Amino acid sequence: MLFKKQQKTSTQGEENKPSRPKNSHYLTAKESREIAKSNAREMRKYEKRKRVKNVDESVYTCKMQDENNIVEFDDLHTYFFTDAGVSKAVDGVTFSIPKGATVGVVGESGCGKSVTSLSLMQLVQAPQGQIVGGSIRFNMGDKAYDITKMPTSEMRKIRGKNIAMIFQEPMTSLNPVFKIGYQLDEMSLLHNGCTKEEAKAHSIEMLKLVGIAAPERVYDCYPHELSGGMRQRVMIAIALSCDPRLIIADEPTTALDVTIQAQILDLLREIKDKIDGSIMLITHDLGVIAEMADYVVVMYAGRVIEAGTTAEIFHNPLHPYTIGLQKSKPVVKRKVERLYNIPGQVPNPIDMPDFCYFKDRCDRCIEKCNGEYPHFIQVSPTHRVSCYLYEGQEKGGSNE
Amino acid sequence: MVKYIIKRLLLCVLILFGVSVILYLLLRCVPGDYVTNKFTANPNVEMSEEKLEAMREIYGLNDDVFTGYFKWLFGNPATGTKGAILLDFGTSFVYDAPVSEVIADHMWISFALTLLSLVIYYPLAVYLGTRAAVKQYGAFDYATTVLTMVGISFPSFFFSAIIVKIFAFDLGWFDTSLGLNSTGLINPSGWELFTDTAWHLVLPVLVVVVLSIGSVMRYTRTNMLEVLSADYIRTARAKGLSERSVVYKHAFKNTMIPMVTVLAGILPGLFGGSMILEDFFAIDGIGRIAYNAMNQGDIPFVMGYNMFLALLTVIGMLLTDIMYVVVDPRVKITN
Ligand SMILES: Nc1ncnc2c1ncn2[C@@H]1O[C@H](COP(=O)(O)OP(=O)(O)O)[C@@H](O)[C@H]1O
Ligand code: SF4
Ligand SMILES: [Mg+2]
Numbered sequence: 105m106l107f108k109k110q111q112k113t114s115t116q117g118e119e120n121k122p123s124r125p126k127n128s129h130y131l132t133a134k135e136s137r138e139i140a141k142s143n144a145r146e147m148r149k150y151e152k153r154k155r156v157k158n159v160d161e162s163v164y165t166c167k168m169q170d171e172n173n174i175v176e177f178d179d180l181h182t183y184f185f186t187d188a189g190v191s192k193a194v195d196g197v198t199f200s201i202p203k204g205a206t207v208g209v210v211g212e213s214g215c216g217k218s219v220t221s222l223s224l225m226q227l228v229q230a231p232q233g234q235i236v237g238g239s240i241r242f243n244m245g246d247k248a249y250d251i252t253k254m255p256t257s258e259m260r261k262i263r264g265k266n267i268a269m270i271f272q273e274p275m276t277s278l279n280p281v282f283k284i285g286y287q288l289d290e291m292s293l294l295h296n297g298c299t300k301e302e303a304k305a306h307s308i309e310m311l312k313l314v315g316i317a318a319p320e321r322v323y324d325c326y327p328h329e330l331s332g333g334m335r336q337r338v339m340i341a342i343a344l345s346c347d348p349r350l351i352i353a354d355e356p357t358t359a360l361d362v363t364i365q366a367q368i369l370d371l372l373r374e375i376k377d378k379i380d381g382s383i384m385l386i387t388h389d390l391g392v393i394a395e396m397a398d399y400v401v402v403m404y405a406g407r408v409i410e411a412g413t414t415a416e417i418f419h420n421p422l423h424p425y426t427i428g429l430q431k432s433k434p435v436v437k438r439k440v441e442r443l444y445n446i447p448g449q450v451p452n453p454i455d456m457p458d459f460c461y462f463k464d465r466c467d468r469c470i471e472k473c474n475g476e477y478p479h480f481i482q483v484s485p486t487h488r489v490s491c492y493l494y495e496g497q498e499k500g501g502s503n504e
Numbered sequence: 505m506v507k508y509i510i511k512r513l514l515l516c517v518l519i520l521f522g523v524s525v526i527l528y529l530l531l532r533c534v535p536g537d538y539v540t541n542k543f544t545a546n547p548n549v550e551m552s553e554e555k556l557e558a559m560r561e562i563y564g565l566n567d568d569v570f571t572g573y574f575k576w577l578f579g580n581p582a583t584g585t586k587g588a589i590l591l592d593f594g595t596s597f598v599y600d601a602p603v604s605e606v607i608a609d610h611m612w613i614s615f616a617l618t619l620l621s622l623v624i625y626y627p628l629a630v631y632l633g634t635r636a637a638v639k640q641y642g643a644f645d646y647a648t649t650v651l652t653m654v655g656i657s658f659p660s661f662f663f664s665a666i667i668v669k670i671f672a673f674d675l676g677w678f679d680t681s682l683g684l685n686s687t688g689l690i691n692p693s694g695w696e697l698f699t700d701t702a703w704h705l706v707l708p709v710l711v712v713v714v715l716s717i718g719s720v721m722r723y724t725r726t727n728m729l730e731v732l733s734a735d736y737i738r739t740a741r742a743k744g745l746s747e748r749s750v751v752y753k754h755a756f757k758n759t760m761i762p763m764v765t766v767l768a769g770i771l772p773g774l775f776g777g778s779m780i781l782e783d784f785f786a787i788d789g790i791g792r793i794a795y796n797a798m799n800q801g802d803i804p805f806v807m808g809y810n811m812f813l814a815l816l817t818v819i820g821m822l823l824t825d826i827m828y829v830v831v832d833p834r835v836k837i838t839n
Binding site: 225227256260261262263264265268269271273276277278279280281282290291294295326328339342 | 734735736738739740741742743744745746747754757758761832833834
């Protein structure tokens with residue numbers, strides 16, 4: 105009995121796991137061998153699929169559900185085959201990014217935001233990370249591709265050219281041993297097939313576009329000679345270089361200090377108008393979302409738990425988690441005693457419960473919450489939430 | 505930069521001084537001196553105790569440790585040496601010639617042997633290490649790991665013995681008499697002599713290659729793996745670059761920084777030779793010479809040789825540091 109009690113305190117939030125309630129932290133040698141074996145098998149299977157050459161285009165061509173969308177994630181599952189077991193980092197994510205819109209993806213760290221965006225680029229860390237189910241439809245204009253079915257060789261033509269990415273850490277995202285100019289030129293040399301002179305002219309123009317005052321000088325600099333904000337501008341210049349239809353910005357300002365953050369956000373907004381593309385903006389900062397996004401997707405433990413327009417999410421948050429996030433956001437000009445903090449922690453992605461993942465932290469649980477994971481409830485044509493509290497409030501028909 | 509180098513050189517002098525003190529102490533602690541070794545081991549030579557004493561006096565073996573070191577460092581008017589401080593290391597007991605001359609005479613053969621091996625194993629190790637890292641946990645990775653580990657763990661005399669047994673005795677491809685030349689050559693032309701020497705170098709070079717390749721390969725692999733997991737590699741992939749450019753351009757240039765600096769550090773050491781290997785293959789390199797001198801208690805030579813090695817080591821360290829400044833754009837020397 106004593107042992108059990110101790111265990112409870114040490115594995116908070118994991119104690120409700122159905123399959124391995126006891127000694128959940130320990131794997132026997134046999135279990136761990138079995139995990140290793142099945143991991144190796146699975147990883148080999150998925151790696152092989154990606155390496156196939158000369159795949160007929162029809163295999164990965166698909167049709168967009170809505171031609172006005174640039175990307176549609178449809179029940180995406182991305183798993184990591186780790187030594188401790190299969191970690192379901194993204195477990196059934198569905199949302200779309202309309203053309204010309206900015207979609208904000210929020211959630212606390214570790215909820216699978218980055219993995220979702222990396223799946224879209226086929227950049228999930230292989231071989232342990234693999235897309236195991238669902239589809240990601242990408243609108244190429246005249247046709248649409250399902251990225252989950254594309255071989256890597258084809259995907260390369262889309263990376264950088266049609267979808268570009270800005271990462272969180274400007275300090276480490278640029279190669280330290282190549283000059284800025286080289287790293288910028290590389291983009292247009294690769295995708296536009298121009299000459300070296302043309303590439304340089306284009307790069308300098310890009311540096312000007314992102315608000316760098318001395319583009320010729322920066323062109324000849326190494327990354328370490330620039331400040332964090334400058335490097336992030338360079339990253340944006342690289343991303344913009346080939347006129348992508350979609351820019352993924354994965355926490356582009358998290359690593360920067362506040363004044364620089366504001367500048368970079370302004371810049372992102374400015375260029376979005378100029379290039380007429382879409383932005384998938386990942387952040388854990390609701391303030392950034394409020395300023396930038398047209399639509400918001402709230403993620404929790406690898407799933408979307410609520411999605412809607414920015415106005416809907418901010419003025420009418422429904423999911424207890426979204427409400428908690430709003431309360432935990434610091435507001436300038438309003439004095440708060442103490443920042444609200446959602447108690448408890450995210451369940452372990454290796455062994456997810458089969459009821460609502462938020463239940464252990466939820467203060468509004470009802471009887472039904474013990475049942476299976478809640479389905480989406482479409483409360484308005486654009487607003488949906490996955491929570492039992494809103495059952496019977498469907499409007500505008502659900503398509504989930 | 506110049507100021508930095510001068511500062512480092514002064515530090516080197518200090519290091520060398522410390523090394524020489526410790527070395528001399530150790531050498532004088534070794535039981536059995538040169539005179540005893542030489543004259544009492546041979547039963548045909550009857551030496552009286554007085555005579556031995558006199559010999560010891562001549563060789564300076566009767567001085568206490570402090571005086572002996574002082575004479576070594578600052579010279580001994582009695583024998584006309586100027587002292588190590590003026591780069592005069594005295595006369596070798598065994599070879600009966602100035603220490604520096606003996607070293608200069610034999611270091612080039614050692615250098616040729618190790619340089620030849622280096623030219624072969626270093627690029628090969630970098631190539632294999634890179635391949636192994638790219639295919640981490642693949643068949644190629646496991647195979648190279650096992651083979652190189654075997655190479656690292658073999659003692660050199662043991663591996664040399666196996667190699668000689670297989671290739672010289674059993675297969676008969678090489679001369680079993682060792683040395684650098686065949687014994688039966690009569691009036692060889694220059695070309696014949698050259699090919700003969702080259703053929704004799706094959707086995708020793710092979711041994712050095714096999715024994716040295718493992719550590720460099722592991723080092724490359726570790727470096728490459730670290731670089732491949734860096735954020736800027738993800739950026740390079742996100743640009744749409746091919747895996748080949750990602751690995752052999754973006755990652756490789758970063759991996760090469762430590763590899764080139766390590767190489768710069770290794771270079772001077774090539775003159776140091778290898779005692780066991782040269783002795784085994786009967787190559788008259790500096791390693792073998794030093795080995796013999798050591799066995800016979802030739803204090804001036806062993807001191808000189810070890811100071812030579814220490815000097816090579818500090819030069820190697822200095823070159824490593826300078827190389828960092830040259831190849832890594834992030835490293836700049838301030839003040
Ligand atoms: N390379 C990896 N190996 C194993 N697990 C990973 C890896 N990358 C991410 N994960 C897991 O995926 C989950 C989601 O991570 P991520 O998408 O980076 O979160 P975030 O929302 O903060 O961007 C995390 O729980 C993390 O443990
Ligand atoms: S479904 Fe139940 S447990 Fe889950 S968030 Fe809604 S009320 Fe809370
Ligand atoms: Mg992240």
